[in-house]
Every structure is written in C-alpha cells, then in structure tokens.
Amino acid sequence: MKIGFIGAGNMAGAIIGGLVKQGFDPQDIFASNRNKERLNSLKTSFGIQLCENNQDLIAQADVIVLSVKPQGMKVLCDEISQSVQQHNNLVISVAAGLEIKTIEQWLGGNIPMIRCMPNTPSLVQTGASGLHANAQVTQNQKDFSKKLFDAIGISVWVPSEHDIHAVTAIAGSAPAYFFLFMQAMQEAGVKQGLSAETARALTVQTALGAARMLDQTDETAEALRKKVTSPGGTTEQAILNFQKNQLSDIVEQAMQACSDKSVELSKVLAK
Secondary structure (H helix, E strand, C coil), X not given: CCEEEECCCHHHHHHHHHHHHCCCCHHHEEEECCCHHHHHHHHHHHCCEECCCHXXXXXXXXXXXXXXXXXXXXXXHHHHHHHHHHHCCEEEECCCCCCHHHHHHHCCCCCCEEEEECCHHHHHCXXXXXEEECCCCCHHHHHHHHHHHHCCEEEEECCCCCHHHHHHHHHHCHHHHHHXXXXXXXXXXXXXXXXXXXXXXXXXXXXXXXXXXXXXXXXXXXXXXXXXXCCCCHHHHHHHHHHHCCHHHHHHHHHHHHHHHHHHHHHHHCC
C-alpha cells in the first residue's frame, strides 16, 4: 500500500522514519504540509515524495494519515471530503480527542477509518500506540495499520473506541508521568550531594534498565520490585515511604483524571 501524510510534524516524521528504517519503500510514502521547509527536510532525510496539495496526495495514496492538530481537523476535512469519498482511502487519525464518528461525519460518512493514540517516544522508535477501527476497515487494512505503528514501537488493538481514553492515560500522556518522576529523582540526588550530570545519568540509566528487565522477563513488576526489596534494607525504606504516602492511589487518581479529560475533550471537539 502507498501511504500519504497530511500534516508533516513530529509524529508524521517519526512514523516516516520508522517505516523507512523497517524497509518500506520511500517512493511509496507521500506527504503534504503548509510548511514547505519541513517537507523538504523530510524529503532530504528519507527520500519520500512530496505533494503540492492534499487532493494530489489523496489521489495517489491508499492510506491517508491525518496528522494535523485537533483544532484544525474540521477545516481540513471540509477541504478533502470530496476527494476522500471519490478515492475511498483508508483514513487514520492520530489527533487526540476526536472520535471516529466525528471525523467520518466531517468527511461525508461511510469510509474505512482507524483512530490511533500514539505517544512521544515514537520519535525514538519506542512508542506505544492504541488502535481502534470502524466496521468498514478490512482485515488487510488492519494488518497494514498495525505494521505501520509497530515500525515506531508497539501497537495494540482495543475493542471499544472508549478504551482509547484509557490508552491516553496509560500511554499517550504517560511519558510525562515518568519524566516528572525522573525529574524528582534527579533533584533529590542533587540535594543529597551528587552533581546534576551524575544524578541525570544515573536516573536515566536506571529507568532504562528497569524497563528493559520488565520487558525481557516473564516476571511481573511486583515480583521484580520484591526481588530488589530486601527486608530491613535500604530499598524497603523507600518503598515503605511511597506506600505511606499512598503512591498507588496517587497514580490511579492521576490516570483517571487524564482519562476523564480525554472524554471531555472528545465532546468539546465534536461541536
């Protein structure tokens, strides 16, 4: 399949880079964007094809990725709806908060469409994306779409579009949680006498190592935590302090607030 990106920002660039790295022919990748400098940069970096306008892109690509900001989606859909209806492309949206039924309606209805919630580590090919398809999407299109987002990390299908709100809480917004925790660790390390550079290096490597251990073993996060936590030891004191301050409750409440905001935004953006 040939794939076209309308909007060529960071996320589109991440997906394009991942696809080319995985062996996808750059001559089968098209992009359009108002920022011509950005387009030329993508062509220089990856050898993709550029389109003068969105209609030209839609005519050439089998799959269209809408990677514009949610606030600009309706204007874009009004512009391209006739072309999409004519060519019957598979449409994939990576716009946060916008439901499939809303975009599909803006595009004239009855089109195969997938909603994707990626996250920013996609920029370094370690992303986590949630996918949901409407009834018009074929199995072949679903298989291609998963391959597309697996090129920048991992992707999972969720059975209900409502589950995308939970995906937002556990993946889409979640890198910021880890950055906040690592920021706090670095600052605490500096207060205990380490240099800022040393605190950063140790924090980053420890986070990488912990994630890799969980990824590459069959053990649960709880089991790995217990292996590090010797009774009466240093780690136990930190864990007891986290538990005393109800870390699990704080995380659950924060993720629920994130999911609730995602639901709210989907209603606001549909108007």
